[in-house]
Amino acid sequence: MAGEGAENGRDDMIIDGSGADQQRQNNLIFDGVNVNYLKLYYGKLFPHADVFKWMSYGNDGKHPGCDHSYFGRREFSFTLDNDIYLRFQSFSGLSEMENSIREKCPFKIDIGPVYSVDPARRHAYAQGSDNVFTPVERELIFDIDMSDYDDVRYCCSGADVCLDCWPLMTVAIKVLDSALRDDFGFNHILWVYSGRRGVHCWVCDGKARRLNNEQRAAIADYFRVYKGNENSHKMVSLLGQALHPFLVRAHNEVLKIFFEEKLLSTQNLLLDEDRYEKILGMIPDESITSELRGKWADNRRSKEDINVVRWQQLKHMLQSGKQKLHLRRCVEEIVFSFTYPRLDMEVSRHMNHLLKAPFCVHPKTGRVCIPIDPNCCEDFDPTAVPTLSKILEELNTEGSRKEGDNEWDRTSLGDSVRYFRSSFLQPLLKSCKEEIESSYSAKLQESKNSLNW
Amino acid sequence: MEVVRSHRKPAEADDVVPTLPLYLSAPALQVRLEDFELYAVDRLRVLKEISDGLSRGKKSDEMEKLVRELWKLHMSHPHASEVVNKDIISHFVLRLVYCRTEELRKWFLSMETSLFRYRFRSETHEAQRALMAEFHLPYKTVTSAEFENVKDKLSQVARSTGQSLSSGDGIFYKVPFEEVPELVAGRRVYIQKGQAYVAMNQVVSLVVTQFRFLLSKALVLTNRKWTTMIREQEKDRLTPLVESLSLSYLGPDYSQPREFTEISLKDIDQVAKSSFPLCMRHLFEKLREDHHLKHGGRMQLGLFLKGVGLKLDDALAFWKAEFSRKFGAERFDKEYAYSIRHNYGKEGKRTDYTPYSCQKIISSMPGVGDHHGCPYRHFSEENLRAALGRMGVGSRALEDVMEKVRNKHYQLACTLTFEAVHGTSYDAGINHPNQYFSDSKKTLESRNNANIA
Numbered sequence: 038m039a040g041e042g043a044e045n046g047r048d049d050m051i052i053d054g055s056g057a058d059q060q061r062q063n064n065l066i067f068d069g070v071n072v073n074y075l076k077l078y079y080g081k082l083f084p085h086a087d088v089f090k091w092m093s094y095g096n097d098g099k100h101p102g103c104d105h106s107y108f109g110r111r112e113f114s115f116t117l118d119n120d121i122y123l124r125f126q127s128f129s130g131l132s133e134m135e136n137s138i139r140e141k142c143p144f145k146i147d148i149g150p151v152y153s154v155d156p157a158r159r160h161a162y163a164q165g166s167d168n169v170f171t172p173v174e175r176e177l178i179f180d181i182d183m184s185d186y187d188d189v190r191y192c193c194s195g196a197d198v199c200l201d202c203w204p205l206m207t208v209a210i211k212v213l214d215s216a217l218r219d220d221f222g223f224n225h226i227l228w229v230y231s232g233r234r235g236v237h238c239w240v241c242d243g244k245a246r247r248l249n250n251e252q253r254a255a256i257a258d259y260f261r262v263y264k265g266n267e268n269s270h271k272m273v274s275l276l277g278q279a280l281h282p283f284l285v286r287a288h289n290e291v292l293k294i295f296f297e298e299k300l301l302s303t304q305n306l307l308l309d310e311d312r313y314e315k316i317l318g319m320i321p322d323e324s325i326t327s328e329l330r331g332k333w334a335d336n337r338r339s340k341e342d343i344n345v346v347r348w349q350q351l352k353h354m355l356q357s358g359k360q361k362l363h364l365r366r367c368v369e370e371i372v373f374s375f376t377y378p379r380l381d382m383e384v385s386r387h388m389n390h391l392l393k394a395p396f397c398v399h400p401k402t403g404r405v406c407i408p409i410d411p412n413c414c415e416d417f418d419p420t421a422v423p424t425l426s427k428i429l430e431e432l433n434t435e436g437s438r439k440e441g442d443n444e445w446d447r448t449s450l451g452d453s454v455r456y457f458r459s460s461f462l463q464p465l466l467k468s469c470k471e472e473i474e475s476s477y478s479a480k481l482q483e484s485k486n487s488l489n490w
Numbered sequence: 491m492e493v494v495r496s497h498r499k500p501a502e503a504d505d506v507v508p509t510l511p512l513y514l515s516a517p518a519l520q521v522r523l524e525d526f527e528l529y530a531v532d533r534l535r536v537l538k539e540i541s542d543g544l545s546r547g548k549k550s551d552e553m554e555k556l557v558r559e560l561w562k563l564h565m566s567h568p569h570a571s572e573v574v575n576k577d578i579i580s581h582f583v584l585r586l587v588y589c590r591t592e593e594l595r596k597w598f599l600s601m602e603t604s605l606f607r608y609r610f611r612s613e614t615h616e617a618q619r620a621l622m623a624e625f626h627l628p629y630k631t632v633t634s635a636e637f638e639n640v641k642d643k644l645s646q647v648a649r650s651t652g653q654s655l656s657s658g659d660g661i662f663y664k665v666p667f668e669e670v671p672e673l674v675a676g677r678r679v680y681i682q683k684g685q686a687y688v689a690m691n692q693v694v695s696l697v698v699t700q701f702r703f704l705l706s707k708a709l710v711l712t713n714r715k716w717t718t719m720i721r722e723q724e725k726d727r728l729t730p731l732v733e734s735l736s737l738s739y740l741g742p743d744y745s746q747p748r749e750f751t752e753i754s755l756k757d758i759d760q761v762a763k764s765s766f767p768l769c770m771r772h773l774f775e776k777l778r779e780d781h782h783l784k785h786g787g788r789m790q791l792g793l794f795l796k797g798v799g800l801k802l803d804d805a806l807a808f809w810k811a812e813f814s815r816k817f818g819a820e821r822f823d824k825e826y827a828y829s830i831r832h833n834y835g836k837e838g839k840r841t842d843y844t845p846y847s848c849q850k851i852i853s854s855m856p857g858v859g860d861h862h863g864c865p866y867r868h869f870s871e872e873n874l875r876a877a878l879g880r881m882g883v884g885s886r887a888l889e890d891v892m893e894k895v896r897n898k899h900y901q902l903a904c905t906l907t908f909e910a911v912h913g914t915s916y917d918a919g920i921n922h923p924n925q926y927f928s929d930s931k932k933t934l935e936s937r938n939n940a941n942i943a
């Protein structure tokens with residue numbers, strides 16, 4: 038994939054400078070993102086104020102229940118251009134954060150938990166055996182990476198992503214988003230494109246932020262179905278007389294449709310021998326597999342998509358009424374193996390795990406990590422996500438700006454920031470405000486009660 | 491609780507119904523100094539056996555039976571009324587012993603919770619309900635109207651775990667999902683909008699979670715009291731007893747490698763073949779083959795090598811030599827060297843991490859591209875047989891090993907492998923990869939010495 042630096046000679050239109058600057062600029066291309074572009078980005082486009090408001094969760098207000106130390110106890114980490122990694126960065130307020138980002142110009146900003154005390158003062162506390170420096174709040178996060186699906190996609194592998202395999206991410210978003218809302222009762226969920234080949238999920242309800250490690254691990258395990266790797270063979274194991282209602286819903290509403298109507302054909306899962314052998318290997322019955330093998334070996338052409346035809350044959354053989362349950366289950370197991378979301382368990386389990394901030398620019402692709410609307414995630418196109426150079430170009434060519442305009446509004450970033458604000462931030466802050474107010478009045482009531490003796 | 495030196499008459503043999511104490515507060519009892527230690531040692535025997543049972547992968551029913559037997563064997567008393575006292579006193583004494591470090595607290599918490607869990611399960615439903623009330627758990631039962639609405643979902647969940655809805659007594663509790671993480675993790679409950687529908691026979695989970703929560707807090711408090719007051723006050727009487735009690739029952743943790751097990755880089759291939767347990771051999775081979783291991787593998791193997799006596803500099807050289815063949819020396823220094831130094835306690839919060847025990851390794855969850863975990867558990871039968879064959883396990887022994895694996899006795903399988911590979915019998919039972927290694931070296935060395943002599 039062509040990196041940022043390799044793009045056209047528009048560079049000198051945006052960055053004015055002498056030959057020396059040009060030289061310096063060339064030396065500062067980090068895997069595809071130009072430092073000067075990044076400086077401009079942080080200077081004019083990165084939505085500092087929105088990130089600050091988000092991370093404050095209403096505590097930047099004037100209500101007496103607001104905790105003004107809250108934002109300052111959040112850990113940020115910066116990855117700088119010479120691979121210097123700065124952990125435990127914290128800021129007392131918006132301007133300190135903004136200035137630090139603009140000055141240091143990090144290639145990646147990660148967000149960590151809110152600690153019990155300002156991370157900058159952690160050394161004063163680490164000595165005590167009770168470990169008073171500890172995470173106290175952290176969003177529930179999920180990370181889904183396309184490279185974990187390499188064994189079931191044939192169009193790309195590793196870092197690449199295309200429109201044939203991206204729909205696996207769409208499926209993951211749909212399955213998880215509805216479970217997080219319907220099963221767990223969460224409401225404030227942000228999905229973000231990771232910039233290259235995956236998606237991140239931030240669950241920001243107060244209840245979610247206060248979950249401990251065990252509860253996070255439990256939720257991750259609730260979502261866990263895929264257990265395979267090259268040592269074990271069996272990828273998915275759906276035992277029992279029935280599937281859990283969550284799995285049933287996932288299968289019937291999302292996975293089955295996607296598998297049968299899209300994935301089978303776009304990945305040609307049953308076309309060639311080495312591909313269909315992979316599926317046949319999941320059926321623990323020799324007589325069935327050899328019969329299917331026989332049918333498919335002769336490569337007859339058909340009007341319909343051959344993958345669809347063969348899948349129907351397979352289903353027919355496995356699901357006929359007299360088959361034992363475990364064979365009938367095979368059909369679902371195959372569908373799950375190929376389509377069910379594969380989470381990175383480690384990311385979700387620990388409160389202190391860092392995750393890249395939304396609206397960062399991916400250093401290798403130059404793409405901005407923009408939010409994804411789960412309600413229309415099937416329309417999201419990772420190959421059309423705005424890149425840093427594109428939006429800077431747009432900034433340059435949009436003409437003079439009126440007073441009070443937001444710079445990002447003149448670029449493709451505008452839609453993303455607007456979406457972030459209206460669909461996520463505003464409802465979240467409204468609910469935070471209510472939470473702060475009600476817990477404050479509850480505390481007042483409690484202390485009043487204890488005085489009445 | 492008062493500790494006295496003098497002999498005192500035992501209390502009358504009342505008609506006391508054995509109850510399950512909650513250990514909510516230290517009892518106002520008098521106990522003789524001799525009993526102080528004796529009771530604690532008896533209870534410790536029970537806890538240690540529970541630990542062994544769990545690491546042998548005993549299932550719930552077996553554990554329940556084991557706990558009943560252990561309790562009868564070690565915790566009875568000639569006077570029925572004293573049984574409860576012995577229970578309570580021994581628990582509180584062990585709190586003093588095991589509150590003093592994070593590791594000790596973790597172990598004690600884990601074992602006492604298991605003990606409580608299996609004792610609770612043995613109680614009748616009425617007794618269980620009474621205990622729930624004692625914990626002041628505020629859960630409401632599901633009304634019959636509500637039940638009708640979710641009946642089919644509850645039935646699905648029951649069937650998915652191999653039970654049926656009618657086998658319970660039809661009583662369900664509505665509980666916030668945060669309070670039943672184990673049930674959520676295993677998808678053993680129906681969850682809707684954050685509320686989990688918990689069956690009567692699953693109530694154990696709730697109560698146990700509460701028990702663990704309370705005990706965890708209590709241990710921290712006890713530690714504070716111990717360090718600020720009790721240790722000094724009791725330095726001539728209880729403190730020496732308390733300090734010796736913990737030492738005798740925890741196995742070595744291999745964080746301080748013994749001298750004669752040091753290994754040098756030039757011997758490492760040979761030593762891996764002859765003395766590494768299968769889990770580490772596999773990781774080692776994969777590392778040599780792929781010049782890479784994912785995080786889980788790096789941790790498991792890296793800490794094992796540290797326990798075996800590989801010094802930090804040698805470890806850095808070793809990992810660098812492998813990784814730089816795939817990623818280049820510079821990238822190794824940037825991305826991987828830090829975490830190796832971290833393992834040796836030279837970075838970050840400078841904890842000197844201990845090598846993983848079998849229990850920890852068995853319970854890990856290797857995913858795509860991972861090679862860590864316990865091969866006896868995580869490999870398919872085919873792959874395991876091949877790997878053991880390569881280790882030199884003969885066909886007769888191989889069948890015995892596979893039998894153990896089928897019954898989920900992974901550590902016994904590893905023990906049998908040790909016996910087969912070394913041609914000796916091994917009575918102790920493998921609990922730790924470093925134990926396998928050091929005993930292997932011992933065996934081989936004594937054989938060498940015998941040959942020379």
